[in-house]
Amino acid sequence: MVTLIVDNKEIETQEGSTLLQACLDNGIYIPNLCYLSGIEDPPGSCRLCFVEIEGYDQPRTSCRVRVQQGMVVRTNTEHVRRLQKTAFELLLSTHHVDCRNCPANKKCELQRIAKFLHFGLKLKRLEPLERDIEVEHEHPFLEYIPTRCVLCGKCVFVCRKRNGQPMLSFAKRGFDTVISFFGEKDKAVDVCKECYACAEICPVGALLVKDSPNIPNP
Ligand code: SF4
Ligand code: SF4
Ligand code: FES
Incomplete structure (x- = not known):
């Protein structure tokens, strides 16, 4: 087992675990969308799971970091929250928010993250971006x-x-x-x-x- 300090709390986790998984397993929520337990090489694409780690100049995406004995981590600094909100806002800029008519309403990860970050789902600063989204709709099921x-x-x-x-x-x-x-x-x-x-x-x-x-x- 490996011991680390996250937000001033000592936690234990299995060697080789990702930092994100270790935090989630210990009840410390870090916003995340592209990480799945058991994924060997997390894509690190949503840019939501930033944390600060002692000894590193810049915040790092916790899904791409493996735990180390004695690591000291902060999940809730101003810098971390700023990065998370920027990443979240960028995600929303291509997202058609219409929760009332969406089957994911009330179980949606975007809603959970918005609530956690105290960040509305409607864009404030950015303009919505239109994507070229021609897709086939012929899957049978x-x-x-x-x-x-x-x-x-x-x-x-x-x-x-x-x-x-x-x-x-x-x-x-x-x-x-x-x-x-x-x-x-x-x-x-x-x-x-x-x-x-x-x-x-x-x-x-x-x-x-x-x-x-x-x-x-x-
Ligand atoms: S369809 Fe759903 S699970 Fe697949 S990439 Fe899009 S959001 Fe993720
Ligand atoms: S419930 Fe989630 S996926 Fe559905 S419209 Fe709202 S934010 Fe988008
Ligand atoms: S969970 Fe998406 S970048 Fe880490």
Whole structure:
């Protein structure tokens, strides 16, 4: 076991654990969207899980740091919160917020993070950004709503883990990136109808099982 100090509290965790996992396991919440327990090489893409670590000049994303004996960590400094709010605001700039008509309402990670950071879901400083989001809607059992997708990649990770090879993947590039079932429709008929792991793991209302009464118009 490894012992570290987080926000002046001594915690214990398993050697090799990520700092984010160690904090979450010990009841210390750090905002996060793209991290999943068991992921070997966390993508570190949402830029929400910043913490300050003694000995480092700049805050670091805690999902990409492995714990070390005696580490001293702060999760709630002004600098950390500023970085988290900026990352969160950028995420929201491409997100169509319409919680009342969203099946994720009240169980959405964005809502949880907004509440934790005391940060509204409606943009204040930034203008909403329009993405080029042409996606196919032909999956037999699943509906993808790109204007709600935070590109966390959890759906791709769980699908690969469960089925060996993901039925869905990132498509396009940079700002226009989306999730796509490209090329996997035939296989999906057999695999997806017994699975739905992707829709279950989606932290927002972006991936839904078709024919659910909750499916809204994208
Ligand atoms: S995904 Fe979350 S924040 Fe976005 S509309 Fe749905 S409930 Fe609201
Ligand atoms: S569909 Fe959901 S799980 Fe997949 S990348 Fe988008 S937000 Fe993440
Ligand atoms: S959870 Fe660490 S960058 Fe997303």
